[in-house]
Structures are given as structure tokens and as C-alpha cells.
Amino acid sequence: MEKEELKQAFLKLSLNERKSLLKEIEQETDPYMQAIESRRKKLDNKQGSCPHCGSFKYTKYGTDKGSKRYRCKECKSTFTEYTGTWLSRVHKKHLVGAYIELMKQEKSLDKIKEELGINKKTAFDWRHRILSGLENSNKGTFQGITESDDTFFLISEKGSGNLTRHPRKRGGTAKTRGISNEQVAVLVTADRVSEIDMQIARLGRIKKLDIENAIGSRVSEQTILCTDSHVSFKGFAIDKELEHHAIRADLKQFVKKKIYHVQHVNSIDSRLKRWIENQFGGVSTKYLQKYLNWFRTKEILKTSSNYVKEFTDYSLQDLKAWERFKAIPINYKDLLQLSTPN
Numbered sequence: 001m002e003k004e005e006l007k008q009a010f011l012k013l014s015l016n017e018r019k020s021l022l023k024e025i026e027q028e029t030d031p032y033m034q035a036i037e038s039r040r041k042k043l044d045n046k047q048g049s050c051p052h053c054g055s056f057k058y059t060k061y062g063t064d065k066g067s068k069r070y071r072c073k074e075c076k077s078t079f080t081e082y083t084g085t086w087l088s089r090v091h092k093k094h095l096v097g098a099y100i101e102l103m104k105q106e107k108s109l110d111k112i113k114e115e116l117g118i119n120k121k122t123a124f125d126w127r128h129r130i131l132s133g134l135e136n137s138n139k140g141t142f143q144g145i146t147e148s149d150d151t152f153f154l155i156s157e158k159g160s161g162n163l164t165r166h167p168r169k170r171g172g173t174a175k176t177r178g179i180s181n182e183q184v185a186v187l188v189t190a191d192r193v194s195e196i197d198m199q200i201a202r203l204g205r206i207k208k209l210d211i212e213n214a215i216g217s218r219v220s221e222q223t224i225l226c227t228d229s230h231v232s233f234k235g236f237a238i239d240k241e242l243e244h245h246a247i248r249a250d251l252k253q254f255v256k257k258k259i260y261h262v263q264h265v266n267s268i269d270s271r272l273k274r275w276i277e278n279q280f281g282g283v284s285t286k287y288l289q290k291y292l293n294w295f296r297t298k299e300i301l302k303t304s305s306n307y308v309k310e311f312t313d314y315s316l317q318d319l320k321a322w323e324r325f326k327a328i329p330i331n332y333k334d335l336l337q338l339s340t341p342n
């Protein structure tokens, strides 16, 4: 049907029918509205939980400035559909759908500021609130051959205190050769089905404990670990009683028995690095984990036909997102303490 025909048909409806149809269409076209609607339904159907204590026992408790309100029977606190999520304390919620669409297109903060009429600080904050909501979503068990590898980012204070200046020149090289405490170790793990994990471990060489913290809860007897021959991976595999294939690249060994290798995860590493460099001109270490969350979600949704809707849904499922966003400076401080002695 042509647009003009559609319009004529629309005009044949009564005013009330037109209005209600427009409302339905608006919800259909705004994935953000859809996500919020499904969150409300879930809470109304007693399928949610209290964001304060995790209890499943709560009752409806009126409304609060346009939000639905609920009251927990255990801890007696009240909450709304936004409490705990990254949307908590976000004003101008009507712009969120458009914001996520621009984020999907990877528009710059300047472009977003211009298009939505919000200031750059808000555009920046929203980015990291949303990305905080993605940190814990889609974390299942690694199945079958699972490659894990550490990759390094030079520590960077880009943009700290001033969003428009780049105090550190792009790229740059470490003062010392090899792995030093100027380098942030990121552990990247992926199976060959759909599970993927990207986690900042520490400054310098990773330890067995970092691997345990990052993926310890996501491995099972079905996980076959493929890594380089670093002793931390060996120790982890022994602790977890995993089948482990260590690839000795130092002996020019790259593939074992035609199937055991780390080439898949190496290719993720290089795409990740290119994306961070080309798209953002590097990122500050303080926010690196959030960009890792973003990249991971992009990988998971690579073939999705409804990217914005799924992206929004995932980001809103996490009831610790707001806390995690607030903890960015503390986590950064902790990371600076967490360095492996040379």
C-alpha cells in the first residue's frame, strides 16, 4: 500500500480511532516504549523482584509522578519500574528511544547533543548509564571449545575532568617494553556458539584469580578451554577440572588437531582494538569496561533484526545498573591498586 493510500484510509477513521491507532503505532515504533511497557507488564504479573532486597513478594502501590509504584512485603521499601535500572533519576525519558537509536548508529556525543538538544555531559552520562546496564546481561555457560586470551590496553586518562580536551596523545607507547603496569589487561573469552565475555582484570600480567573472577561461574564440565601456555590459565583449568589445550605460539604452534586454537578470540581482540581506536580515538581506562560491555553486546546482537529493542531490553533488566554507574570512579581507583609487581 502506498503512503498516500494509507493516509486516505487513516482519514476515514473517527477522531478517536485515529488517536488510539497513533498511540499504538508510537509504541510500536519506539523500542524504548516497548521495553518499558514489557517491564511494567512483568512487574504487574509478579514476575519481577524487589530491586532493594531481591524478594519476589511485592504488591502494587499506586503511582508516583507517572510511574507505577510497588511495595516490597519483605523490606517494606517502595519502588517503581525504573528503580535500580540505569533509567533511575533520568529526566527527559521521552528522548531515550531516540538516544539509543543514535547510539546504535555510533554517532559522536557532539552529534547527539545537536540532534537531541541535550548537553554533552548528559549525552556522555547516558552512554555510561546504559552501558552499565549491559555489564551483567547475557552471561550463560561456555559450551564446547572456549577460547580465552588476555589483551592489553595502554592506561589512559583521556578526557578526565574535561570532555573536550585530549590530555594524552592518541595511541602512545609504553615507557617500558613488554607487559608492565602501564598496561590494562583485559580477559576476552568466547565459545564457538554465542557466549562471550570481556573483562578488565588488572594492570600488568593476569593472575589465576582474575580468570576465576571473570569467568569462574561461567564454565562447566562442558567447557573445553583453549588458551596460550600462560601458567595462570593452566592453574585455572586444573582448579576447575576442565579439559585444557594450551597453544604454544612460542614454538610456532598455532592449531592443535585442527580444532584447538585461539584464532577466534584473537580476531575479536583486534576488532575490539580497531573499534576503540577508530570510533572513539581511544577511551579512558576509567570507562574502558563500559566500552567492553558495548562491544560484547554488539557481538551478541550481530545478527539481530531488532537490535534497538533487544539492546534496550537487556540494558533495563539489570537492577544494579544505577549502582554500577555510580561506582565507576571507585572501580577505577581499585584498578589502580590492582597491579602485578614486575
Ligand SMILES: [Zn+2]
Binding pocket: 050, 051, 052, 053, 054, 055, 072, 073, 074, 075, 076, 077
Ligand atoms: Zn525488598
